[in-house]
Amino acid sequence: MSSVPATEARGTEDEPQEPVEEQPVEAAPVPPPxxxxxxxxxxxxxxxxxxxxxxxxxxxxxxxxxxxxxxxxxxxxxxxxxxxxxxxxxxxxxxxxxxxxxxxxxxxxxxxxxxxxxxxxxxxxxxxxxxxxxxxxxxxxxxxxxxxxxxxxxxxxxxxxxxxxxxxxxxxxxxxxxxxxxxxxxxxxxxxxxxxxxxxxxxxxxxxxxxxxxxxxxxxxxxxxxxxxxxxKLDIVSYLFIAFGFGAGAVVLVTGRTYWWLEAQWIGELLVVMVVALTIAAVIELNRKTPLIDLRWLFSREILHFAGVLILFRLMLAEQTAVAGNFFQITGLLNDQLIGLYGVTALATIAGGLVCAAVLKPGREPGLHMVALMLIGVGAYLDSHATNLTRPEQMYWSQAMIAAGGSLFLPPAIASGFTLALRKGPQYILSFIVVFLVTQSLGGLAGSALFGSFITLREKFHSNILAEAMTLADPLVAARVSQLSAAYGRTIVDSAVLKAEGVALLSQQVTREANVLAHNDAFFVIALLAVGAAAALAIHLLTVRIREAIARDREQAAVEG
CATH class of the missing domain: 1.20.1250.20 (MFS general substrate transporter like domains)
Known part of the structure; x- marks a missing residue:
């Protein structure tokens, strides 16, 4: 508004001093305190x-x-x-x-x-x-x-x-x-x-x-x-399709393992709804001047890398939120018997968050990620040696390491991603938040669904292997059946029925052992994921250092030449 009167003053010969007086107004505005x-x-x-x-x-x-x-x-x-x-x-x-x-x-x-x-x-x-x-x-x-x-x-x-x-x-x-x-x-x-x-x-x-x-x-x-x-107006249309797509995906991820993925027809129908809805939303967004979500930026190399890191993190944290809790459930423990474990997990989460708050600065993200990955990897590896006699007290240290690693990993990742979005402009913040929400909400559900299904499949595998060795011709198996059925000897007089009861009890123990082995497999896979991610991070950092060194050598050679 101040530039208009200044122009009028320069066109008036009777007031030659006004342009000088208006100069401070034309100067750059002082930033707010x-x-x-x-x-x-x-x-x-x-x-x-x-x-x-x-x-x-x-x-x-x-x-x-x-x-x-x-x-x-x-x-x-x-x-x-x-x-x-x-x-x-x-x-x-x-x-x-x-x-x-x-x-x-x-x-x-x-x-x-x-x-x-x-x-x-x-x-x-x-x-x-x-x-x-x-x-x-x-x-x-x-x-x-x-x-x-x-x-x-x-x-x-x-x-x-x-x-x-x-x-x-x-x-x-x-x-x-x-x-x-x-x-x-x-x-x-x-x-x-x-x-x-x-x-x-x-x-x-x-x-x-x-x-x-x-x-x-x-x-x-x-x-x-x-x-x-x-x-x-198109924001509303786009969001409705996105909501249908994400909602259908969430329902599939929550219920798919329970009803099993290939058994219920409605799971496939929901997947079709998800794909169609998200495709329509993508077509709308790609043809808008001011899209709700900038899909071209989301599918750029750096953002895909960032999203992949967050998804991998959510998959690894399924060790604590889904695998460990389910392990104690199949061994017969209830929440009131796990209070000590959850207390340790909460304290480790707080400790990890406070350490991250104290040391997090721009440039320290790779170091924090490396420490977090190693903590998660070591904790999951320790858990992979569980037996049916493992109790929460034996997992205090491992679960504390995983909780602390989770607190150390996410803040540096989100801070660097947020900075990346700000460099592109404020309009990219919403697109960044979409990445964060999808990887954390749907990514968390995907982690539970993926490892839950993995445990189910591995339990069937181990059950078949163990069942093949369980024949009554084996003296050890026959003795075990007799030992288990002895508890019912006073109430069941028919020897055939008593023997069948012993076989059923042995079958339950075999299923429990197969479940324990399946959970150990899941713990070990998560440990491998963490170690693999740490190795990839180390290779990436080494590559960056080599490129920087080569660039410095070239600059120095150019100056000397």
């Missing part, structure tokens, strides 16, 4: 609010997965039917954060936060009144929608407490540590809550967390960026 650092008590309050929001979202996410056996009775569901509670939650949650980013930018951060937590609170309260599986599935679907804003709010509250220089180091490390803490803490407190009041106590605790989060958001407002009209 940096925001004053937040007072330590207030910063601590925002950090506490971030932790509360992350725990609220994480508890809702892990509530069903950690307590499926306890939920089956009150809801009158089988273990196969209860899996749909997880699928219903993840179907909308897998993609909704993508839409919420633009909604937040256009309508304001505070209305977004207040409405998001209010909806989540209402859905949490409704959970208390469910009595059947169908109602629970419907409410879990809406819970997945309502919880989507909480993950981004927990992230933003942690970043709010730090200066711009520390947001991508300390802030991002602590925010991701909170996210990693949710799973072990859910399993840590669930047994105590169930002892107090059954499944209803779990639901009431979720409501209490939602109420505390509701109060925290109203008491501690976030710094609101200026509102920008960013939503276009």
């Amino acid at each position: 940096a925001p004053a650092p937040m007072a330590p008590p207030r910063a601590a309050a925002y950090m506490a609010a971030s932790t509360l929001l992350a725990m609220t979202q994480g508890f809702g996410l892990n509530l069903v997965a950690a307590n499926i056996p306890q939920l089956q009775g009150p809801l009158g569901a089988t273990s196969t039917e209860a899996v749909w509670l997880i699928a219903a939650y993840m179907a909308p949650n897998a993609s909704l954060s993508l839409a919420l980013i633009k909604i937040r930018n256009q309508y304001g951060l505070r209305p977004f936060a207040e409405l998001g937590i209010a909806v989540f609170l209402v859905v949490s309260v409704l959970h208390i009144f469910i009595t059947d599986l169908q109602s629970a599935i419907v409410l879990r679907f809406f819970a997945g929608i309502a919880a989507a804003p909480l993950s981004s709010l927990g992230f933003l509250y942690m970043l709010e407490a730090f200066s711009p220089a520390r947001k991508l180091t300390v802030g991002i490390s602590l925010a991701l540590t909170n996210i990693g803490l949710a799973a072990p803490l859910t399993r840590l407190i669930s047994p105590a809550l169930i002892d107090l009041g059954g499944v209803r106590a779990l639901l009431q605790f979720e409501v209490a967390l939602a109420m505390l989060s509701f109060a925290a958001i109203y008491l501690l407002p976030l710094t609101a960026p200026p509102r920008v009209k960013v939503i276009e």
Whole structure:
């Protein structure tokens, strides 16, 4: 606006001095002063609010997965039917954060936060009144929608407490540590809550967390960026297809192992829906001037490399979230017998996050990744020597190493990816967030599905091998059958029936041993993945050093020549 009167003044002969007076206006504007650092008590309050929001979202996410056996009775569901509670939650949650980013930018951060937590609170309260599986599935679907804003709010509250220089180091490390803490803490407190009041106590605790989060958001407002009209009509169309595609993919990944991939026809139909929906979304986005997601950038070499690293990380972390927990389940242990293990895992997660926050700086990412990969590899290798007598105490060190490695790996990767997006421009941040969301939500489900299916196949393999050696002609096998059937000798008088009972008991033991061996195979594969990734990283760093040395030699030769 100031350039218009300056031009008019230069065209007026009666006021020859005005151009001189207008020169300061034409000079480059002074940048706004940096925001004053937040007072330590207030910063601590925002950090506490971030932790509360992350725990609220994480508890809702892990509530069903950690307590499926306890939920089956009150809801009158089988273990196969209860899996749909997880699928219903993840179907909308897998993609909704993508839409919420633009909604937040256009309508304001505070209305977004207040409405998001209010909806989540209402859905949490409704959970208390469910009595059947169908109602629970419907409410879990809406819970997945309502919880989507909480993950981004927990992230933003942690970043709010730090200066711009520390947001991508300390802030991002602590925010991701909170996210990693949710799973072990859910399993840590669930047994105590169930002892107090059954499944209803779990639901009431979720409501209490939602109420505390509701109060925290109203008491501690976030710094609101200026509102920008960013939503276009085609954004809505593209997002609907993306949501259908991601939702179908999430349902397949959650339920595929339970119903088995090639047995249920509807799994194939959902895969077709996923492919068609995502293809249509891609066609729309590739033909827009201002796409919702920049697919050309997403499929560039550097972003594909970044996405591959994140997916590999999520696959390796399935060792802790899926394989180890399932191992103790098949050995007959329940959550209340695993409290010590989950406590150690939580402490190791915190320790890893604090170390990462203290040492993370630009340029240190490869070193942190190397340490994280070695911790995960060693921990998984130690777990691969488990037997049917292994108890949680024997896995404290290995699971602690894997938890610490997880806390050390993700913050440097996200910080470097975020910096990469910022270099391209603010419009690329949304595309980067899509990469992060897909690799973490769908990647986590893929890890559980992949290793769960691997364990199932390896269990059948080991069962066949062990069963071939179990013949009653073998004196050792016959003695074992007699030993097992002796417990029923006083109640079963028919020798043939008694012998059949002994064979059935031996078959159960064979199946258990096959399961243990299958889990050991999964642990070993994860260890190989970690070691292979560490070797690839070392080769990459060595290649970069060699190229830099060659480039320096050429420059020096050019100067001397």
